[in-house]
């Protein structure tokens with residue numbers, strides 16, 4: 001289970017959630033859970049508001065079963081738990097609960113049987129470090145941080161890294177850093193190159209080799225309710241997300257191989 005988190009808005013969390021999930025769905029069974037009250041991942045997959053009456057809020061707050069709130073999408077092998085309209089109130093309602101940080105994990109633990117049907121689960125987080133994001137970090141096995149190549153990128157990332165550390169200490173010791181994905185990279189802009197070099201210098205191989213270019217097709221696709229690979233497979237953006245999925249699978253294979261070589265680690 002991978003959470004896409006970064007407290008900054010507009011850095012490519014949702015775009016990466018939708019398009020990476022879609023690219024992986026060509027080989028794996030994938031579930032995407034929309035945890036952002038704005039519901040952009042739901043819109044991006046063409047799920048109309050009328051079809052979102054039950055979703056992550058119903059599961060998280062009302063205890064609706066996962067099977068009931070998950071729906072198939074137009075992408076084969078990709079299911080979605082949409083953001084229902086009530087999700088905007090979830091943070092406030094969670095505050096009063098004794099398991100306020102663990103509610104999502106508790107839900108998903110009790111849905112273990114249904115979850116066995118999926119190889120990958122992505123959690124699309126809202127642009128804040130509030131309770132919904134904390135719930136995602138507590139439930140997830142790892143975090144993928146999309147980072148836009150702009151001037152303040154490194155400062156922003158240190159905040160999410162601190163939050164990950166805090167969650168790891170207090171609530172979810174096995175939370176791993178899946179990595180950082182550089183998004184909206186602009187080859188013609190020297191700043192993009194400089195930021196990318198800085199981030200790689202600092203985070204080393206935690207940064208995915210695959211870089212997502214700024215590409216108009218990526219930003220057009222959601223208005224058609226389509227992932228970019230279905231909207232324009234040949235576009236540089238679509239190709240980058242396919243590459244990112246391949247790299248993610250390759251990284252997982254080499255992590256597993258390393259774990260077999262040194263079981264204690």
Ligand code: ADP
Nearest residue numbers: 009010011012013014015184213214215218219
């Ligand atoms: P977040 O979920 O972090 O708030 P989004 O994924 O919604 O960010 O992206 C913010 C905006 O940038 C959206 O309008 C999206 O279409 C656009 N965008 C994201 N990635 C790209 C890209 N690679 N090229 C062009 N536009 C992009």
Ligand code: MG
Nearest residue numbers: 013014036040
């Ligand atoms: Mg978003």
